[in-house]
Amino acid sequence: MPGNTFGQVFRLTTWGESHGPAVGCVVDGCPAGIEISEAFIQRELDRRRVGQSRVTSARQEPDQVQILSGVFEGRSTGAPISMLVFNTDAKPGHYDTIKHLYRPGHADYTWDAKYGFRDWRGGGRSSARETIGRVAGGAIAKLLLARYGISVIAWTSQLGDLKAEVIDESEIERNIMRCPDARVAALMVERVEQARRSLDSLGGVVEVRARGVPPGLGEPVFDKLQADIGKAMFSIPAIKGVEFGEGFGVAYMTGSTHNDPFVRRDDGTIGTASNHHGGILGGISTGEEIVLRIAAKPPASIARPQHTVDRAGNPAAIEIHGRHDPTVLPRLVPIAEAMLALVLADHLLRQRLARVDA
Amino acid sequence: MPGNTFGQVFRLTTWGESHGPAVGCVVDGCPAGIEISEAFIQRELDRRRVGQSRVTSARQEPDQVQILSGVFEGRSTGAPISMLVFNTDAKPGHYDTIKHLYRPGHADYTWDAKYGFRDWRGGGRSSARETIGRVAGGAIAKLLLARYGISVIAWTSQLGDLKAEVIDESEIERNIMRCPDARVAALMVERVEQARRSLDSLGGVVEVRARGVPPGLGEPVFDKLQADIGKAMFSIPAIKGVEFGEGFGVAYMTGSTHNDPFVRRDDGTIGTASNHHGGILGGISTGEEIVLRIAAKPPASIARPQHTVDRAGNPAAIEIHGRHDPTVLPRLVPIAEAMLALVLADHLLRQRLARVDA
């Protein structure tokens, strides 16, 4: 009920607060027999880590993962996989002076409205540190998907009005913006530094893709593949928009321009001649590339003075110092990949249930 | 697993195919004591019905609802509410000639890929008739919400490049496009007729709002209010994009322009001075209006000849005659309202579980 678990068959539960002793997760439903590489999980966590570059928060956390269960002699056993990362650079003191104030754009007020009080240290459970569990769980999902030739990838496609014009995927992990266009990436970094200097933050768009997805994944009614992916993406902090294929552009299209003709591919399988649909029809994967974009709002934590109220409703001014990201985009890339991997792992397994002769 | 149920606490299960004997639903988790007006449910179904106007399909279905359980002396008893609508104008013969062809933009191919075969009569379970159960269930949700002063509303805001410029809500149900701008509505109708004449179809955007939502609804991690609403919207056939508040516009904003300052309202409660956030922060409602938009692709069924393949992969030409909508927008309005109502009813009840002293 309280929504700390994601997935139906391949299930991820995350736990932990920003300034508590640790954060972690339990992956349940991973089939027995997957080779689990702790090094791979660590690498994924490193991609998500703060303090990596001048465009992210300065908080220093090694984010060293420990696997506590569910793996035996290097393979998943079918039992739940518990993973944990201790928090080492928690500085709750940073939040002492603002603990009675509602930070604009943050969950402080709504959390109080919901629960009556809150762990005010660094956003508590609403902190981006919660996503550590997502990335660790997503890494397990990626290992499962890899076994079936499925991969996910994401990149920064837009920051403010700067848009990637060239998609060179080999470039993505080479620049700190994770933008596939080296030239635009450099402009983006400049723009982020400008924002930081002016005590402000920036929004943007991340593009997410999945390849090698066989036709047939997804359930045709409420658990359409796009519905579960949509939920996954909107569950990531800061996401305000999600679109598939032509996305909001469909409003300007007609059936005759949007419909993708079915064709026989050279290998004899059936596909579509174009991919306006973004890899999903009727909620079920077509075998074409899955294509989506997500819009992230500018981070709410800005050092500039803002108007707000305290818990009693009294007007107050607030300045949020501390270690914050002026853009979430580069760190959003691995998180979005993780969430997409989780959905695909779930539906890959669910597909085993669709036919009497599986 | 197969995803025919939506919601955690207030749960809707739909069943039924386009050309089977009936379609229906079971609402489970409706608390005891709600006054259930069959007339209200019927009215909602009538809004969704085909054959209503010259912008929708010509199939004639009275869609007369029967309540079979869970209501006693006019009130919900806490037991599951089963509702049913018999199909009366099914014409499966319409589909006989194309049953071996994959209609572009439809779920024929993916359904075959998933299950090995399919009920090819009118799209079977992927038909828009499945949404009858959603609207009936959504009507129960609306009755629950009304008790707590919560309402939902939706309207057609864009068709092609035609956008509503005036938002006069009293106008919505007065025109067959359900557009709140009478002038633009007339242009839209014209555009739809044009499309029909040219054997084509049109995409567009529907705007959805919820009012009176108290602060505190939604769960802070995976079941964020926007995540569950996002899933609900992406589960509706034809939806390719969903955005909240400023939506994809956030990419162009900064923290200082996007953050909504908290203020004390005249009645002493806390609110925000603006509503860029669209009524949800950290996954939890703020008490401000919930604002979202959904993009619907142009209906895939068009009478114009299209290229496709048959089940064996052989190239074929297809023309889809029959009774189809050149735009889904006017019928999407009640469906989107129903889905939003279902999510809100679910989270309204889930909020009862948040605190020890509820």
Add this chain to the structure above:
Amino acid sequence: MPGNTFGQVFRLTTWGESHGPAVGCVVDGCPAGIEISEAFIQRELDRRRVGQSRVTSARQEPDQVQILSGVFEGRSTGAPISMLVFNTDAKPGHYDTIKHLYRPGHADYTWDAKYGFRDWRGGGRSSARETIGRVAGGAIAKLLLARYGISVIAWTSQLGDLKAEVIDESEIERNIMRCPDARVAALMVERVEQARRSLDSLGGVVEVRARGVPPGLGEPVFDKLQADIGKAMFSIPAIKGVEFGEGFGVAYMTGSTHNDPFVRRDDGTIGTASNHHGGILGGISTGEEIVLRIAAKPPASIARPQHTVDRAGNPAAIEIHGRHDPTVLPRLVPIAEAMLALVLADHLLRQRLARVDA
């Protein structure tokens, strides 16, 4: 949440009240491709039906099943299967005089305590008519299991102090007690008639078995096979005890007498030399016969005067006339089979998720 759905993957939802217009169910998660015989479902319902013999209630209901969805050209499609039986012999007037009284042993008081009011007509949702949905759903489960060589069977093994001494399974459906011992069956019938004459009712025990269950079904922690079967059995009205294998007899045993030695069977597979464990070890099936017994209390509806109170707590006398069973045992047999079949179908499918190479 309200618990009208059973199962995780193969899911049954039942709905309907004793004296409402209909009762029914939705089976969701049945894989595509099962041959669905309406005649078989009807036969199972006929076994559960009242008015069959002088040991059951005299209510006359044809219990004619209608399949409304999920089946196309005789096979399951993967879509939800909706089934419905109209109530034809409802006589709510029978309950008019006692609607303010709490029948001893019934759910009247607890239902009021839970919901604040209740549908008092014939027990409403707590009626045995709710089990129609179980038997219809269980019939689908049996059809799935049959495909994999799995069968379930049950019989009356004890009524009062009368116990079946001979287990002749071919006898079970030949006598109205469904007792595999013809001689004891005759004594049981006599005992039931005696009870009816003395305006009383009788408890007893039903034995339930499953055969052909492959090793490996069941989940090792909370969803142990015996845990899910235990829940299934205790969800049947009137059941007060459930035991597997040696059951409560284990209290008198030692490890050396209870442990079943593993052996290699003639066909090369592994089994156990004895079956004290009742077919399940560590929550997972061993391949041996699954053996359990369930104890049913004497039906609470007796025509003899009883002491009780009304809704206000005032002492009252009550006599329950109407059409009631002096024993539930013969009708419990198909219900217990249905519930066991539902659990096995669920775990049979869940087993597909256990290994990476399924």
Add this chain to the structure above:
Amino acid sequence: MPGNTFGQVFRLTTWGESHGPAVGCVVDGCPAGIEISEAFIQRELDRRRVGQSRVTSARQEPDQVQILSGVFEGRSTGAPISMLVFNTDAKPGHYDTIKHLYRPGHADYTWDAKYGFRDWRGGGRSSARETIGRVAGGAIAKLLLARYGISVIAWTSQLGDLKAEVIDESEIERNIMRCPDARVAALMVERVEQARRSLDSLGGVVEVRARGVPPGLGEPVFDKLQADIGKAMFSIPAIKGVEFGEGFGVAYMTGSTHNDPFVRRDDGTIGTASNHHGGILGGISTGEEIVLRIAAKPPASIARPQHTVDRAGNPAAIEIHGRHDPTVLPRLVPIAEAMLALVLADHLLRQRLARVDA
């Protein structure tokens, strides 16, 4: 799906293997505002601990609990509560010589049948150490229940043919058998030592009670209170029978002797004059004491030579040395309490959803 989570609203997930680095759990759905006493949780774990007395295993584990999340300033926050206990006395070497043999009465064979291989160290996930998470989670449930005046208690009522004749609850925690009859407890201890000397083990019965449960808890169909409690009990390793109230004794009773008359109690509330029903009618609590008994088989690990087979099916002899319990009863007491507390906490919260005006 894999069944490592228990409960619908108040949810417990356990993870961890006997000889892995740690075992633990996540409690999700605990409402905000409960005072969480780590000392109380530790005390409950101490009751479950091995090495406590000469009737339990000699493995030495401090079982020191760490709370890693979900608690702030001594109170639950509404976020998941993660708890962990490191394994310190793991001796996997003990299992080296028998890792290819199937221990009779254990889950070795069935685990292999299910997953293809297994963590053979000390039973892996099937070890009694898994119950640490249950007891820690059950402690949180007890803290919630205490707030509403609900308590659970359990005791050893039978070992072999020795049955408690006196129920002096103050005696339970005073003797190492947790038997409420001091005289019989002494006989039981003697009997256990005898069994240990003869390299054998003993079965028995534990009685479990809940008090202060308000009328109205439980759901009337599949999630009957007895169904969820039955599942909880059958999920505990070694349990082969569960019965409520008169249990299997109902087979010998008549409606007129079994029905409990409703009466008005002195305080004006409604109750029953007797409690044959064991506190639940129609799946819903009556307000009377909840009464059940569970039968535990003799522990399967015995040092005596036994016949078995190896993984290839070859006959083999096995002797299980190591640190094992000759009876599970004293340690079963806190585990059974924990499971009952978990079910009641879940249904206590679910009851908040039953009525429109909660």
